[in-house]
Amino acid sequence: MRLRVSRGRAGVAEARAAAGAVDVPVEVMPPRCAVDRRPDIGEGPVPTLNVTGPRTPGDHRCARSSRGDTIDVVTTSTAPTAGPPGLPAEPLPDGRLARPPLVRLHSGRLLAGVASGTASHLRLDPIAVRIVFVALAVTGIGVVAYALLWLTMPAASADGGAADAGIVGQRPSRRQLIGLALLAFVAVGLVSRLATFGGSDVVLPLLLAGAGMALIWRQLDADPRQSLTSGVARWGLIGGVVLGVAGVVLLLATTGQLANARNGFTATVVILIGIALATAPLWRRLLDQRAEERNARIRSEERADVAAHLHDSVLQTLALIQRHAEDPTVVGRLARSQERELRAWLYDPTVATGGTWAGLVARLVAEVEADHAVTVDPVVVGDLPVDDAVATLGQATKEAVVNAAKHSGATSVSLYTEVTPTSVTAFVRDRGTGFDPASVPGDRRGLRDSVVGRLTRLDGTATVRSAPGEGTEVELCLPRGEQAEAPA
Amino acid sequence: MSPTRVFLVDDHAMVRAGVRAELGDAVQVVGEAADVATAVAGIRASTPDVVLLDVHLPGGGGHAVLETLRAELPDTRWLALSVSDAAEDVIAVIRAGARGYVTKTISGADLRDAVRRVAEDDVVFSPRLAGFVLDAFAAAGPAAPAPAAEDPATDPGLDLLSGREREVMQLLARGYTYREIGGRLFISVKTVESHASNVLRKLQLSNRNELTRWAATNRLL
Numbered sequence: 223m224r225l226r227v228s229r230g231r232a233g234v235a236e237a238r239a240a241a242g243a244v245d246v247p248v249e250v251m252p253p254r255c256a257v258d259r260r261p262d263i264g265e266g267p268v269p270t271l272n273v274t275g276p277r278t279p280g281d282h283r284c285a286r287s288s289r290g291d292t293i294d295v296v297t298t299s300t301a302p303t304a305g306p307p308g309l310p311a312e313p314l315p316d317g318r319l320a321r322p323p324l325v326r327l328h329s330g331r332l333l334a335g336v337a338s339g340t341a342s343h344l345r346l347d348p349i350a351v352r353i354v355f356v357a358l359a360v361t362g363i364g365v366v367a368y369a370l371l372w373l374t375m376p377a378a379s380a381d382g383g384a385a386d387a388g389i390v391g392q393r394p395s396r397r398q399l400i401g402l403a404l405l406a407f408v409a410v411g412l413v414s415r416l417a418t419f420g421g422s423d424v425v426l427p428l429l430l431a432g433a434g435m436a437l438i439w440r441q442l443d444a445d446p447r448q449s450l451t452s453g454v455a456r457w458g459l460i461g462g463v464v465l466g467v468a469g470v471v472l473l474l475a476t477t478g479q480l481a482n483a484r485n486g487f488t489a490t491v492v493i494l495i496g497i498a499l500a501t502a503p504l505w506r507r508l509l510d511q512r513a514e515e516r517n518a519r520i521r522s523e524e525r526a527d528v529a530a531h532l533h534d535s536v537l538q539t540l541a542l543i544q545r546h547a548e549d550p551t552v553v554g555r556l557a558r559s560q561e562r563e564l565r566a567w568l569y570d571p572t573v574a575t576g577g578t579w580a581g582l583v584a585r586l587v588a589e590v591e592a593d594h595a596v597t598v599d600p601v602v603v604g605d606l607p608v609d610d611a612v613a614t615l616g617q618a619t620k621e622a623v624v625n626a627a628k629h630s631g632a633t634s635v636s637l638y639t640e641v642t643p644t645s646v647t648a649f650v651r652d653r654g655t656g657f658d659p660a661s662v663p664g665d666r667r668g669l670r671d672s673v674v675g676r677l678t679r680l681d682g683t684a685t686v687r688s689a690p691g692e693g694t695e696v697e698l699c700l701p702r703g704e705q706a707e708a709p710a
Numbered sequence: 711m712s713p714t715r716v717f718l719v720d721d722h723a724m725v726r727a728g729v730r731a732e733l734g735d736a737v738q739v740v741g742e743a744a745d746v747a748t749a750v751a752g753i754r755a756s757t758p759d760v761v762l763l764d765v766h767l768p769g770g771g772g773h774a775v776l777e778t779l780r781a782e783l784p785d786t787r788w789l790a791l792s793v794s795d796a797a798e799d800v801i802a803v804i805r806a807g808a809r810g811y812v813t814k815t816i817s818g819a820d821l822r823d824a825v826r827r828v829a830e831d832d833v834v835f836s837p838r839l840a841g842f843v844l845d846a847f848a849a850a851g852p853a854a855p856a857p858a859a860e861d862p863a864t865d866p867g868l869d870l871l872s873g874r875e876r877e878v879m880q881l882l883a884r885g886y887t888y889r890e891i892g893g894r895l896f897i898s899v900k901t902v903e904s905h906a907s908n909v910l911r912k913l914q915l916s917n918r919n920e921l922t923r924w925a926a927t928n929r930l931l
Binding site: 599601602603604636638640649651653695 | 837838840841844845880883884885886
């Protein structure tokens, strides 16, 4: 059925494309479309397409596009709840697909979801379906039909809806319990009737075996993505097996067939072992294949991650660089910031995100380079966690670097910081024009206030070495004193 | 004096072309190679003065080339070139005998200067390499790391930097040239060079575990 949808869509897309591309073939298209569809609509109502028929090419195109839209609506509404009751009379052949798929639903199920699934597919009340099943069960056909449907109907995938997924793995609802109790009641009735024929000895073993079977089936029938090794499922399975085996053994014992069964059992075990040994390579290969597939999936997911990151970062930057190809400054800045970003992503996720001095320096360098046309080469020796004093040192360092970027005229600035047990030092050096520190007018606040002032408030020192034509070096030193921690 | 004969080893043709263009006429490029096998064969055949050696190479990495040819060609100098390799790899190449380490983003003038320096048997410390040395050698100085290292008298040999060597390394990390360092410390450029050579020797010969451990957990550029 699904296949039909896709073919229908492809046909529409094809027709649309052809109609959009050339005007002439449009007149040719309708018959072909109709022919294409005929097998699909054979058992359905008369298709609109043939009834209304194309009067003009333009008309037809509209009709077809509305058709396409309808198909879209139909396919999105395959959710179990969809479908107004009157739909069978709908004019569109593909509309038959609006019927929800025949799957066992997890939500609202009493036993295995067969009845509710069937009801949803037939658009009937679940109660009605259940009554029919129960009525048929009296004759025995209902039980067989239910079992067959249970075997053949696929379980609804858990991602069918949030509500559905929410119910998976929860405790059985009250309705479910009532249903199960009713069933148990009926089963006990049946067995006790059976007992009047075959003797009461077999009742208990049969009940045990039946309960064991029911437990095992319930567990194995759960959502396949729920691991069978999870606690509840495992205990359920083990309990089911124990019950079943106990039931069978009891049954054999009460009917006096235990000795015979033992021989048969031995033979069966021998045969099973033989089969297992003979097919061992096959199992092995199946397991290997599964592992391989899982690895391949993991790899492709990783690849997709990397591709996504590269697309968002490197490819965007490359596009920007192409657009600014004539401006070397912009290109250089883009390349450098991208390089830094990529490097951090590849190698130093902790430095980039962690609250340490090295990370702080890396960030301030990135900020300065983004705002000014300089390259800064930071060299960081040692590391320590950031506290208020260190953060202030960072601000002062940034100010010094910005100063060098703005006033020195140099294109690169060296930044060296060293963390020792007794102090944190930072050196900002440029090879620019330099100046005579003594001749700086008193109203030049940059270095004096934001660099020297900050450091003095922290009992640190700031030294400026510079001479005209020889570049400038600012040395900042912050004592660590009482908060001296072990060097990182 | 004949121009320095240089051999380029890098697995990226674009990088080789760029380096070749930046070296310009200052040197004579006698050969190129893109992997370990061709590099070994080419260098053996051309016996260059300086080999610019990419740290990361297909077929074993730069240090594989170095280890194969080091004893065979004692007069050839090696300069490591790297872009974003693990410190581990860079240090491996230096410990195998390279005389210095520069990054591929180095400017043309600096690269020419570095090649000339290496050809003259000097060592080339980038600020980052100097920073690495300081970090690696300070990380586990004996009892009281920094103050003890400042005192030249307590220098026991290969495992510690002398005070002077530390000063030289610090100034290199701050972006000073040898000449400027000499000026700052009131010593001759030759003395600065010999300090740098000593540090390189310690880096190559020291068998401190901390060195390798540091390199394994950190990155040079």
